[in-house]
Structures are given as structure tokens and as C-alpha cells.
Amino acid sequence: MKKIKIVLIAAFVSVFTFTSCEDAYEIVQDGEINENSLKTLADMQSYLNGTYATLSTSTEIGFTGIFTDETGVGRGNGGQGLTTHRFLLNTSDGYADGIWYGRYVTINRVNRLLRMLENNIPTPTNPTDLATYNSIAAQARGLRALAYLQLQTYFSTDLSDDGALGAMLVTTVAEASDVFPRATNGEIFSLIESDLDFAINNLPATTTSYFLVNQDMINALRARMYLYRGNYPLAKQYANAVISGSGLNLTAATPVPANPPTNGGPGTAAWNNSFYGNNSTNPYRKMWNDSQRGEVIFALSRPPAQTWENIATQFTTNSSSANGSPLFEVSRNLFNILASKPGDIRRYANVDPTSILNPNYATDPAYITSDVIVIDKYPGKNVSGAPLRNDIKVFRLSEMHLILAECYASEGNINGATTSVASELKKIRDARNFLGVQPLPTYANATEAWADILLERRLELCFEGHRYIDLKRLGTLANKTMERDATDDSVSGTPLSIPNGDYRYTMPIPINEINANPGIQQNPGY
DSSP, rough: OOOHHHHHHHTOOEEEEOSSSSSEEEEEOOSOOOGGOOOSHHHHHHHHHHHHHHHOOOOHHHHHHHHHHTTOOOOOOOTTHHHHHHHOTTTTHHHHHHHHHHHHHHHHHHHHHHHHHHHHSSSOOOHHHHHHHHHHHHHHHHHHHHHHHHHHHHHHHHHHHHEEEEEEEOOSOOOTTOOOEEEEEEHHHHHHHHHHHHHHHSSSSSOOOTTTTHHHHHHHHHHHHHHTTOOOHHHHHHHHHHHHSSOOOOOOOOOOEEEEEEEESSSOHHHHHHHHHOOOHHHHHHTTTTTTOOEEEEEOOSSSSSSSSOOGGOSSOOOOTTOOOEEEOOHHHHHHHHHHHBBBHHHSSSBBBTOOOOOOTEEEETHHHHHHBBOOOOOOOTTTTOOOOOOOOEEEHHHHHHHHHHHHHHHTTSSSSSSSHHHHHHHHHHHBBBOOOOOOOOOHHHHHHHHHHHHHHHHTTTTTTOOOHHHHHHHHTOOOOOOOOGGSSTTTOOOOOOOOOOGSSOOOOHHHHHHOOOSOOOOOOO
């Protein structure tokens, strides 16, 4: 357990002073403080703010994009990430290491905060202070639940099986002599549900900031968790709770600037400047450049000032443009699907206007440099000096509608204008298309419906860290596998897919953990 102990006890344990979600943070590194010095609710609030800062899903986003069919090798790639892109997943994988230890950093901070609340702060008798006390604990436990769900998503072979192995169950601050075996899914999800119950019962009814754990975030987390667990009735209940109770609406594709492109092309210079610029008037684009909340339920704040992570560096080097040395680009297959849908705003919001589209890409031996489709999901903030940095959107309203679509599919309600797979997917397609209302789909059978759900999740949630688990969950139901184009790699003849059910749809326990904790059980295939 040496490696995990080092991470849990020491790494990233910092205290942040926080005045609003948009403000910069003042970092005080661990070693300058000790637990006994934090004795007020203000101290606990500062420590909680630092705990928010440790949580990230960018590693999951990068791994999912590169491992699946979301990306192709970019013209600026000098070998970065190619083993992952070619499905060579092993116990030394840096993404597995980053997800495993990154989530335990957050878990350890929560455990430390809960211990300090219990030991250092007498339970307040003043109602206002008591509400603050409970809210701090509730937010912390919400963050721990999210961290554990991420671990379960990537490291458990079957989230629906309570007896399958999950992550390590750590509810105390790790000490040098501690050893943590892997717990069962049943044990991990029992803790998650306990955390979520506490959070929902102790959070304020309303929270002004979507950067803080709030009741809508807890319901969204529950909806996703129960979906992954195959508990469709509860997934449906909590997705509906968010849709009806959050006050949010699906972010519209309109208005768009004058003379919008309708053929999948890049558009005129005037249209590009108006749509992509910092002063864009398009609501969907504004949601991604962080100038408007849009339909975001919960996001991780990444202010433009100071040394925060830059989410776009998962896929590019200097900027989200053709001249920014892109390491990975929009996969040709994904782009072709987006470009085949006239008026779909996602075609433009996800693809930078400096992209170079080669109609003869399939036969051009120099396709790596002549066909450059730059990922622009993370265009940088709409301020100068932050070209690679954006808030990380963890839950959006569209995911709740997609969850409902799966729930209806499980019930056999695939067709119809209401309460069906077709009706939920139509809501998203209507919102995302600036040319108008889209047709109501019809399905000949359940397999077609599952395939359309998987397709819509691919288009709607691309580069947000969903495709890996979606293929694992839905590939067999939809009779679909990864769909890469032959030009998505720089070397012809490389594998374009892995079969459904492949062991690599579960990540390996990192070798550092195995070496330091030899009793821990590895996942099959590694």
C-alpha cells in the first residue's frame, strides 16, 4: 500500500480560500497547516473548497476519447497516447493510474474533512451554524460519492453485479499500516447510497451555484448510477426529478448568425467569426466557452487565473486550432455522422473552423496532414489568456433525457410521440438543430432503438468521457461495436475496434498499487 498511502496522506492536500465560484483560489500547501489548526466553520469551508479542486474528470475524458472511436491521430502527434489509441491497455497505463489515484485523493480529503468536523467542531446549536455544518458535510459526501462512482465505472467488470469486485473501500484517513483490499460492488454502492442520502437530506433546498454539490447534482448522480447498475425504475425516477425540478431546459441551437452553413462545411468567415468568437450569440456555443451556464447541472470550476488544469490539452498542445499541434482530432467516422445532419449545431461546436476537410481523405496517403479535423469542444474561456481552459461539465440535462430513453427501451416503449425512446431522442435533436423541428424516429425492433440511443449518446456526449462505458453497457444490446475509420490512425492496418465484452472494457488495477499491495486482486485479462 505504499503508493496509495503516499497519495492519500500527502499529495494534493491543500486548503483553498474561496469567496465565490468565479474567484481565484489562494493555495496553502499541506505541511503549512495541520488538522488541529482548523477549528472553525470557516476553516472547514476553506478545506472543502480545496477538496472541490482535487476532483477532476479530465483524465477520464482523455482516456475515453483516445481509446474509443471519438478521435483519430492528429497531425501534431509525436507518439503521445498511441499505445492507448491502439488498444494496448496494461497495468502500467498512465490513464488507469491517474483515474485510480486521482479519485482516491478526493476520497481521502473528504475522509479527512469529515474527521475534522467530528473532532474539531462541536455540533452547533445555532440553527444557521448547524445548517452550514451539515451542508459542508453533505457537499463533501456528495463529492466522495461521485469519486467512487468514477472508480466503479472504470475498474469494476460489471456494475450490476453486487458480488463483483469494485474499488477499495476507504472511509478513514489512511495510516502507514493500513491495507485495503478491493470491496464488492454491493459494499461500495452501499456507501455511495449512504452518502447520497445524507447529502440530499442536509443540502439547502436551493443553491445558486452549479459549481457546488446541490440537490439537482445529487439526483443526476443517482440517475447515472442506477442506469449503470441496470436499475431502470430508479434511474427513471431521478432523471425525471432533475428534468422537472432543476428549472433547466435543453440549450437551444438558435439563434445562429446570418447565413448559416447548411451542407456540413465550415461556413463563411463572417459566420465563423460570429459563431466561434468570444462574443458568440449562440446559446450552445456560449455554454461551451463558459460565458453562459446553459443546461449544465454541475460543473467543476476552472477559473482563467492561476495554475488550473487545461482540459483541452487532453487532445491538443497549444490551442484548439489546426496550427495548435493537435495530438488527437475528431474521428473521421464521427465527423461524417455529424456532417450528414444539416443544421446540427454539434457539427460546428465540436469542430474548429480552422479544420482542413479533404474530400479525398480516404485515398490520400497524406491524410494525416491534409485532413485535419480539430476538436473544439473545449475552445478555451471567452477571455484572453485561457485558450485551453474550460470548466468541466460533469452533468448536463441532455444526459437525463438520454437516461430516460434507456429506461423506456428497457420497458419496451420504443415508439410514440410521448414517453418513449423516440420522443426523448427527438427532444434532443429538436434542441440541437437550427433548421427546425426534426422527424420523430420509428424503430422496427428493440435493437434498432438501442442502436439509436447509442448513436445519440455518441453525438451528444462526445469528448465528455461517456463513450467507453457506453460501448461496454450498450454495445451488445445495440449490436454495435466501435466504428473507427481506417484513417483514424497514422499507420494503415492498425486495429479499428475491439469486440463487445472484451476485457479491456474494464481498466487494470495500476501496477503501482499491485506492487505496493500484493494482496489486491487484479481484473481479468491483465
